[in-house]
Amino acid sequence: MDRQISVKGPYNFFQALKRLKIDPLNDIDFEKQAIKIPLIINEKPVVVRLQQIGTVEAPIFRIVTFTNIEKAEEAEVFCQLERIFHWDVPLEDVYHYFKETDLGALFERYRGTPFVCDFNLYGSLMKTIIHQQLNMAFAYELSKRFVMNFGQEIDGVWFYPSPETVSKLKVEELRELQFSQRKAEYVIDTSKLIANNQLHLDSMRTLEDEEVIEKLVAIRGIGRWTAECFLMFGLGRMDLFPIQDIGIQNGLKKYFQLNIKPTKEDMLQKSEAWKPYRTYTSLYLWESIETD
DNA sequence: GACCAGGCGCACC
DNA sequence: GGTGCGCATGGT
Numbered sequence: 001m002d003r004q005i006s007v008k009g010p011y012n013f014f015q016a017l018k019r020l021k022i023d024p025l026n027d028i029d030f031e032k033q034a035i036k037i038p039l040i041i042n043e044k045p046v047v048v049r050l051q052q053i054g055t056v057e058a059p060i061f062r063i064v065t066f067t068n069i070e071k072a073e074e075a076e077v078f079c080q081l082e083r084i085f086h087w088d089v090p091l092e093d094v095y096h097y098f099k100e101t102d103l104g105a106l107f108e109r110y111r112g113t114p115f116v117c118d119f120n121l122y123g124s125l126m127k128t129i130i131h132q133q134l135n136m137a138f139a140y141e142l143s144k145r146f147v148m149n150f151g152q153e154i155d156g157v158w159f160y161p162s163p164e165t166v167s168k169l170k171v172e173e174l175r176e177l178q179f180s181q182r183k184a185e186y187v188i189d190t191s192k193l194i195a196n197n198q199l200h201l202d203s204m205r206t207l208e209d210e211e212v213i214e215k216l217v218a219i220r221g222i223g224r225w226t227a228e229c230f231l232m233f234g235l236g237r238m239d240l241f242p243i244q245d246i247g248i249q250n251g252l253k254k255y256f257q258l259n260i261k262p263t264k265e266d267m268l269q270k271s272e273a274w275k276p277y278r279t280y281t282s283l284y285l286w287e288s289i290e291t292d
Numbered sequence: 293g294a295c296c297a298g299g300c301g302c303a304c305c
Numbered sequence: 306g307g308t309g310c311g312c313a314t315g316g317t
Contacts, residue, residue, distance in 0.1 A: 128298095135297035138314055180312050182300075223300050247298040286298070 001065040001074045004053070007087045010095075010112030011059040013052035016085070019287070020116060022136070024144045025158045036066070038119055038159045039080055041073050047155040048077060050085075056112055061087075066155040083236060084117045094277055101273050103281060106255055110284045117236045121201040122194060123160035124234035128226050129186050130179075136290075145177040146187075166191035186221025193219065201234070209237055232279050241278035243267040251285030 013033055020026045020035060027036040034051035047066040054060030065077065082088060091112050098107035118124035130146060131139040150161040150169065166188060174184035193199040199219070204212045209231055216227040225244045232240040242248060249261040252270075256262075262270075274281045 131298065133297065133299040134313080135315065137297095137316085139298075141315095142313095175313095178313060180314090182312065186300085221300070225299055229298080242298080245298045246296085250298090282298095289298095 001063065001069060001077060003074075004060055004062050005078070005087075006054070007059045007061060008090055008092075009055070009057040009059055010091055011087070011114055012056050012112040013059060013114070014056075015110070015113040016116050022140065022290070024140055025147055027157055036155070036157045037081070037084075038154070038157045039077060040120055040159075041069060041076050041080075045152065045154050045159050046073075046077065047157045048081070050081065084119060086115050086117070086236065089115070089238075094280055097277060098274070098280070102270070103255075103274065103284075106284050106288065107280075110287055113284065113287065115236075115238075115279055115283050118233045120160065121204075121230075121234045122163055125190065125201065125222075125226075125230050126160060126166070126187060128229045128233070129190065129221060130183065132183070132226060142177065142179065146174070149173075149177060163191045163194035167195040182221070190219055190221060205235060209239070232282065237279065239276045239278045241267070241271045241274070241282055243271075245282075247286050247289060248282055251289050254289060255285065 014030070017028050017030060017033065017035060021028050021030075029035070032051060033053075034049055037048045037050055039046045039048055045067070046069055049062075049064045049066065051062045051064075052059055053062050063077065063081065065074075069077065091114065095107050095111045098104060118127065126146070127143050130143045134142065147158050147160055150165055152159045152161070169188055169191075171181065171184040171188065174187060175181065179187070190199070194201065199215075204215070207215075212231055212235070213224065213227040216222045216230060217224055223244075225242050228240050228242040231237045232242075243264050249267070252258070252262050252267065253260070271278055271281065
């Protein structure tokens, strides 16, 4: 597969790559504005190279598959990429929407910055559990060790291990990677639920946000923050604003020049005006504390 | 050494 | 139904 598609601008792919680069597992070529992406197509691992060859205002993407696929599978590749990179979201409209709010300057600064999802649902959930409470550097170090020890490398790209593989791990194997006892249990036990078909991540695509949260927080090791991050980075939902998140709290503190971190009540009250696109608020607030 | 990081469960009241 | 604590480790 080797094809090109145009996308509605503005779409700042470089900005997206900068964010993706935070994860050491991603294979990014800034000079060529390209990234290799691990996809699962019909249960087979497929490596895709995505390159931006247009401009921010008129983006064009070249999609090349490394792995051989059937002609009929090309549509699925495109479908997954569109969902991950949110090519269908008119960022100009989002920008105009927020320009009239108290976040105008933030959205001015990040105009055209797209929201990019994780590459698959299971990996997204595991990564989020692993990242709970840790500083970013160590969090990504842990998820990297997890994938490099138990996942699979194909054409230079890392795939997360399958739920079946992780469900068979012993807690000690993750303790060796410096997981806490609890975190190791959460990762393995949640994977068991998925491997045993007691938890269907894919079927959550058709559920409302609150229904997904309800199902996920019933699982030991998954709290509201993790469920909200899964909705955002896994399912690609547009209106998530995790008020427990330290990064969001610090982003608001910085943007509004507060002396202390905002309270839950302040955050909920302020965020009313940012519906129904609070995922972009969250994303840009994170961006604002990372890239200085 | 204390305290905090893109939390969570559990033990207490 | 709230509050306090431990967890692994690295940075400040």
